[in-house]
Amino acid sequence: MNSVILSPMRFKNFVWPHNPRVYSITFERKMAVHKIPFGRHRLQSLGQTRRVLKGQGEFAGEGAYDTFKKLASVFYEETPGVLVHPVWMTTTAWFAALELRQEPRRDYVAYSFEFWETVEGDGEDGLSVPDGAQGAGAGEDPRSRWHTVAKGDTLWEIARRYRVELGRIVELNPDIRNPSLIYVGQRVRIS
Numbered sequence: 001m002n003s004v005i006l007s008p009m010r011f012k013n014f015v016w017p018h019n020p021r022v023y024s025i026t027f028e029r030k031m032a033v034h035k036i037p038f039g040r041h042r043l044q045s046l047g048q049t050r051r052v053l054k055g056q057g058e059f060a061g062e063g064a065y066d067t068f069k070k071l072a073s074v075f076y077e078e079t080p081g082v083l084v085h086p087v088w089m090t091t092t093a094w095f096a097a098l099e100l101r102q103e104p105r106r107d108y109v110a111y112s113f114e115f116w117e118t119v120e121g122d123g124e125d126g127l128s129v130p131d132g133a134q135g136a137g138a139g140e141d142p143r144s145r146w147h148t149v150a151k152g153d154t155l156w157e158i159a160r161r162y163r164v165e166l167g168r169i170v171e172l173n174p175d176i177r178n179p180s181l182i183y184v185g186q187r188v189r190i191s
Contacts, residue, residue, distance in 0.1 A: 006086035011095060011115070014074045017067060019086055020057030020113070027051050032156065046154055047180030051117040053088060056101070059109045068109040072098060080118050092118045145190040155179050155188070162190045 009016045030046040059067045074081075075098045083093040097114035147158050155176075159166040170179050172189040182188065 007084070009086055010082075010084040011093075012074055012077065012081035014071055016057070017059065018057075020055040022057070023053060023055030023085075025051060025053050025088055032154070034156075044156055045180050046156075047178065051091075052096075053083070053085065053093070053115045053117070054112070055114075056110070056112045058111070061107060063106075064109045065104045065106050068100070068104065068111060071111070071113075083115050083117075094118060143191075147188045147190055149182050149184055149186040149188060151184050153182065153184075155182060158188060158190070164190055 006019060009019050028049045028051070030049055032044045032046055034042045034044060036042055059065075075095045077095075080092050080094045082090065084090045093115040095113070096116045097112075099112045101110040101112055145162070147153075147162065149158075155169055156166060159169050166179075169188065169190065170176065172191070176182065176188070
């Protein structure tokens with residue numbers, strides 16, 4: 001039987017001495033349910049959200065607890081970093097959780113972890129607007145109306161609030177390539 005040797009998992013400057021034993025990857029899509037007459041409903045995709053990588057592992061042997069402490073020091077850094085996983089794609093992620101799963105010993109530590117993938121355009125707070133997503137500024141039609149996206153806004157909700165067809169908002173904002181993905185601070189033309 002041929003066994004495949006996988007490259008070690010890495011995050012920022014930490015390289016796992018051996019890959020975690022168990023991991024799972026969650027892909028999530030936010031959905032909205034809109035009620036329509038006669039007890040029916042319409043589903044709307046609000047877009048993909050973060051992908052989450054969770055796992056469990058152990059550090060064993062002389063210095064196991066010191067290795068865990070090095071991993072914990074990487075967790076305390078307040079910035080996202082590059083996560084290289086032996087099976088999953090390489091991505092930029094936040095180190096979202098680290099848990100010590102038993103009383104540590106010098107030669108054995110059981111732990112669990114969680115990484116959240118960032119999306120293109122995320123800043124350190126995860127809310128910044130990517131280049132080109134601000135909308136028009138100088139030279140815009142003074143008769144046009146604009147909405148500045150707040151946390152929790154969707155194009156569907158903005159259209160409802162201003163009583164404008166969703167298709168019309170999409171038409172007026174050709175810079176919005178994915179109608180399910182808008183950013184806090186982004187300017188959306190309403191009319």
